[in-house]
Amino acid sequence: xxxxxxxxxxxxxxxxxxxxxxxxxxxxxxxxxxxxxxxxxxxxxxxxxxxxxxxxxxxxxxxxxxxxxxxxxxxxxxxxxxxxxxxxxxxxxxxxxxxxxxxxxxxxxxxxxxxxxxxxxxxxxxxxxxxxxxxxxxxxxxxxxxxxxxxxxxxxxxxxxxxxxxxxxxxxxxxxxxxxxxxxxxxxxxxxxxxxxxxxxxxxxxxxxxxxxxxxxxxxxxxxxxxxxxxxxxxxxxx
Amino acid sequence: xxxxxxxxxxxxxxxxxxxxxxxxxxxxxxxxxxxxxxxxxxxxxxxxxxxxxxxxxxxxxxxxxxxxxxxxxxxxxxxxxxxxxxxxxxxxxxxxxxxxxxxxxxxxxxxxxxxxxxxxxxxxxxxxxxxxxxxxxxxxxxxxxxxxxxxxxxxxxxxxxxxxxxxxxxxxxxxxxxxxxxxxxxxxxxxxxxxxxxxxxxxxxxxxxxxxxxxxxxxxxxxxxxxxxxxxxxxx
Numbered sequence: 001x002x003x004x005x006x007x008x009x010x011x012x013x014x015x016x017x018x019x020x021x022x023x024x025x026x027x028x029x030x031x032x033x034x035x036x037x038x039x040x041x042x043x044x045x046x047x048x049x050x051x052x053x054x055x056x057x058x059x060x061x062x063x064x065x066x067x068x069x070x071x072x073x074x075x076x077x078x079x080x081x082x083x084x085x086x087x088x089x090x091x092x093x094x095x096x097x098x099x100x101x102x103x104x105x106x107x108x109x110x111x112x113x114x115x116x117x118x119x120x121x122x123x124x125x126x127x128x129x130x131x132x133x134x135x136x137x138x139x140x141x142x143x144x145x146x147x148x149x150x151x152x153x154x155x156x157x158x159x160x161x162x163x164x165x166x167x168x169x170x171x172x173x174x175x176x177x178x179x180x181x182x183x184x185x186x187x188x189x190x191x192x193x194x195x196x197x198x199x200x201x202x203x204x205x206x207x208x209x210x211x212x213x214x215x216x217x218x219x220x221x222x223x224x225x226x227x228x229x230x231x232x233x234x235x236x237x238x239x
Numbered sequence: 240x241x242x243x244x245x246x247x248x249x250x251x252x253x254x255x256x257x258x259x260x261x262x263x264x265x266x267x268x269x270x271x272x273x274x275x276x277x278x279x280x281x282x283x284x285x286x287x288x289x290x291x292x293x294x295x296x297x298x299x300x301x302x303x304x305x306x307x308x309x310x311x312x313x314x315x316x317x318x319x320x321x322x323x324x325x326x327x328x329x330x331x332x333x334x335x336x337x338x339x340x341x342x343x344x345x346x347x348x349x350x351x352x353x354x355x356x357x358x359x360x361x362x363x364x365x366x367x368x369x370x371x372x373x374x375x376x377x378x379x380x381x382x383x384x385x386x387x388x389x390x391x392x393x394x395x396x397x398x399x400x401x402x403x404x405x406x407x408x409x410x411x412x413x414x415x416x417x418x419x420x421x422x423x424x425x426x427x428x429x430x431x432x433x434x435x436x437x438x439x440x441x442x443x444x445x446x447x448x449x450x451x452x453x454x455x456x457x458x459x460x461x462x463x464x465x466x467x468x469x470x471x472x473x474x475x
Contacts, residue, residue, distance in 0.1 A: 071292025
């Protein structure tokens with residue numbers, strides 16, 4: 001205890017360290033080489049908590065009638081110069097393979113003959129906005145039953161023709177009854193704006209997990225990354 | 240000691256033990272974590288600086304609703320981009336919540352919550368204190384460790400912290416924790432409450448720091464080393 005007044009030199013030093021840290025932190029700093037890897041480690045911990053503690057594979061996202069659609073689904077893709085379009089004349093097909101007993105190539109007519117689901121749900125974007133839209137397609141679970149994955153299949157990788165955009169999914173979220181390969185959007189065939197001819201859709205994941213312009217679906221043992229996930233977005237992204 | 244004034248008098252006051260190390264540690268941890276949580280939160284907010292649906296923005300009061308300057312100024316953000324902000328926010332959320340829980344557990348176990356919880360009987364005391372601050376009343380009302388207005392502030396800031404964490408979970412897992420999201424009026428409103436809480440925190444902190452320096456600078460030192468030697472010793 002000194003008689004110098006209410007603040008000792010040591011107190012001021014401590015205050016300075018705290019203030020300095022806060023100021024440094026406030027300059028758009030992503031953590032740098034020292035801290036960013038640690039932030040990503042915690043992000044993997046959060047993925048684990050999201051996948052194993054908070055995700056209920058049977059919980060359905062609330063649905064509503066199509067006349068309750070609100071907001072606008074924007075058109076997002078990573079290719080430059082407009083939404084990617086599958087070349088005319090080339091037959092498009094979805095290649096389903098990897099750790100499966102019966103790999104298959106599914107054309108649009110084949111997909112449309114498989115079990116069909118339609119629902120109107122709220123879409124959650126990582127940016128913070130929402131929009132309600134109607135999606136029609138075949139449950140990923142139905143396609144999975146066709147190809148019969150082997151016991152060591154733990155993840156699903158979805159590939160696209162949108163400049164190599166891809167996503168990795170945990171099997172439980174992919175097998176969720178509302179996760180589908182969508183070919184219909186708001187009561188119409190899906191357009192290139194929203195991922196034609198086929199896109200992944202699910203109300204239990206953030207939008208960036210929902211690969212558009214699908215070309216392939218591969219069962220893997222190793223965890224696939226993803227276009228945004230590899231740049232730092234959370235991998236699990238279940239909501 | 241009815242005369243709360245000149246400096247020399249203070250020096251003869253016996254220092255009193257004021258803050259347990261748990262209180263000091265959780266206080267300064269919060270003081271570091273809260274600005275980082277706010278700055279990373281504002282980085283996330285800047286990705287969609289509105290409330291509501293895409294193309295159908297909710298008409299909630301929000302002076303920071305912006306397309307023009309892209310959300311928050313650079314200096315108020317942490318993370319550099321949306322993904323960076325997310326990683327800071329969801330990493331620091333752990334120590335932030337654990338610090339809050341440690342503080343609450345300490346208050347419960349030590350019984351110190353009695354000196355802090357604002358109860359109905361504190362209403363007239365808070366009024367007396369307000370009159371003193373407005374200089375209507377001359378004498379400082381008798382108080383324990385904290386006066387009734389402090390109790391009101393320290394009780395509501397804990398409630399605000401709880402609201403922040405709960406609305407945070409509501410917008411983190413709006414499907415899995417759908418009941419919680421519904422409790423706050425749905426995803427869009429829960430996100431709005433989460434954002435409003437920021438400005439209450441900012442206002443609280445500003446007033447808190449001003450009062451420390453203007454009214455009772457000795458309390459700052461007490462928050463560092465635990466000992467209080469100043470104008471407002473406990474009347475208990």
